[in-house]
Amino acid sequence: MPFDSLAYLVLLAIVVVLHWALPVRFRRVFIFAASLAFYASWGLIFVWVPFVVAGVVYLIGKQIAGDPLRARRWLWLGISSLLALLVLFKYRMFLAGNLRALASTLGSTSWLGSIAFPIGISFYTFAAIGYLVDIRQGRVMPPKFVDLVLFFFFWPNILSGPIVRARELMPQLSFSKPFEAWYFFEGLDRLIWGLVQKVVIANVLGTWVDRGFAPGTAGRPSTIDGWFLAIAFGLQIYFDFAGYTNMAIGTARLLGVTLPENFRYPYHAATPPEFWARWHMTLSRWIRDYLFFPINAKWQGAPFPLYVSLIGVMALVGLWHGAGWNFILWGTLHGSYLVLYRIYESWGRKYSGVANWRIAMEGWRVLTLIAVACAWVVFRSNSLVKAGAILSAMFCRVGAGRAFGFGFYWFTLIAVLLCVVEPLLVRKFNEFDERAAENSPSPFRVVVRPLAYLLGLLLFLLFDQSNSQFIYSQF
Amino acid sequence: MLPDSVAIRKAAQEAAAELTRRPIKEGQRLVSSGLIDSLSVLRLIALLERKLQVTIPPETLQPEDFDDLDLIVATVKRVAKPAI
DSSP states (O other): OOTTSHHHHHHHHHHHHHHHHSOHHHHHHHHHHHHHHHHHTTOGGGTHHHHHHHHHHHHHHHHHHHOGGGHHHHHHHHHHHHHHHHIIIIIHHHHHHHHHHHOGGGOOOGGGGGSOOOTTHHHHHHHHHHHHHHHHTTSSOOOOHHHHHHHHHOHHHHTTOOOOOHHHHGGGGGOOSOOOHHHHHHHHHHHHHHHIIIIIIIHHHHHHHHHHHOTTOOSOOOHHHHHHHHHHHHHHHHHHHHHHHHHHHHHHHHTTOOOOOOOSOGGGOSSHHHHHHHSSHHHHHHHIIIIIHHHHHHHTTOHHHHHHHHHHHHHHHHHHHOSSHHHHHHHHHHHHHHHHHHHHHHHHHHTHHHHTOHHHHHHHHHHHHHHHHHHHHHHHOSSHHHHHHHHHHHHTSOOOOOSSOHHHHHHHHHHHHHHHHHHHHHHHHHHHHHHHHHSSSOHIIIIIHHHHHHHHHHHHHHHOOTTOOOGGGGO | OOOOHHHHHHHHHHHHHHHHTSOOOTTOOSTTTTSSOHHHHHHHHHHHHHHHTEEOOGGGOOGGGGSSHHHHHHHHHHHOEEOO
16 A cells, blocks of 8 residues: 555554554554555555564574574574575566576576565665674674564555664554653654645656656657756656655644655755765665675775775665666666765865865766756666666757656646755745644644645545556666 | 773874864864764774774764764774783
């Protein structure tokens, strides 16, 4: 059951009311039952997978904590088991296809396609690996099995994150906090803004983007269409994923739980590293803490291993998004951007005068946006030929003409504007809210806020497409 | 012998200021605020090792262990060993 459906909103309202009406001792069982039902609504067949993940990390976590001499071996066994599960479900066809291309002796691999894909597996596998490393580093103690099961099944973040750490979510899953009005307001703020981002902006852009990137689209687009398609997809994926995340955070907040933030206006980034500090922040944090930092700690940040690890790690980030060469290339491109910026930065330390020039800093801002847009073309294209056609239209072969109606160009520009003013809007909204908190009852809380919720819901009903899908739920 | 908390705090404040090129206040967030990134944390570790004459094995650490001066002091006291 997708977050952006009327059925979900109605059921959520019922679950939230019952959750707060129940005595504290029943809330955990109730939320577990609701989470199980939510996950099962995507297909009963894979409900066992998060249980298996919880079982594996429970048993191995206990061994890691109880057997310090062999903790390292147990950790690697746990990580290998989890990665094997991920490869079996997500990457088997990709691996088999590439192996078959290399050696035709592999025989038929069609049977591999008969195993489907458990939704959210990339997200809860990463949470599980993080949990095992945290146990090894003494940051968490192994909890009871039921606590771990609830941690993996907690429905607001099981599908597409945010990727949470056990130490930040598990203590909150006792649901012992008393109800506070701000849970309700902040939860609804995030939930309804997320709905608008997804249904009104991302879905509308998606119809044009799907047409522009369709594999069958003949010929090369014009220069203006190439640029608009790249920008429109960059906006679609942002509003889609940020919308999903807002709904996940809002849902959790309605239950009194705080999930970590995942986005901080990524297109306002001035450099490639800053983009990754603002885009899918919980994935960046996971990569930083469990992959990048341990690798580079061994080399003390020496330049050559640093550059190799940046490209390698980002290629893996690409592969995490999906089993396809376009995703790996997308990650590798981002790795290259990070390397180029590091080289510039080390050069800038020698010539700090030039690096601090305003024109240099603004130049990086523009370059970052262009580089990110180019990488999105690769990410979205089903083939490298298609990506090449759009990229060459953007840069090499200037051509005139328009393949879309005016609506596409206007809507994309409006979405760009919204992206630009979004931080200002959020800041103003929070200032009003803080001022309103001082006066009771305030017109902002009694009139403006309910009207904004109503407007958001009306927009949702007006634009709702029952067949839409969150982009990141496919990863 | 390991240095005491006062010496560690002083070294941490100097090292962080050297990296960020600005004075570091008590309680100021370094990593979660984006003031220093994970690579700078490795440089911070190297600076602390040099200033305090200790070794800090980074394999069991995470960047957030260096998020403010209190955390740096606690982390160094927890994992540092005298340099040989």
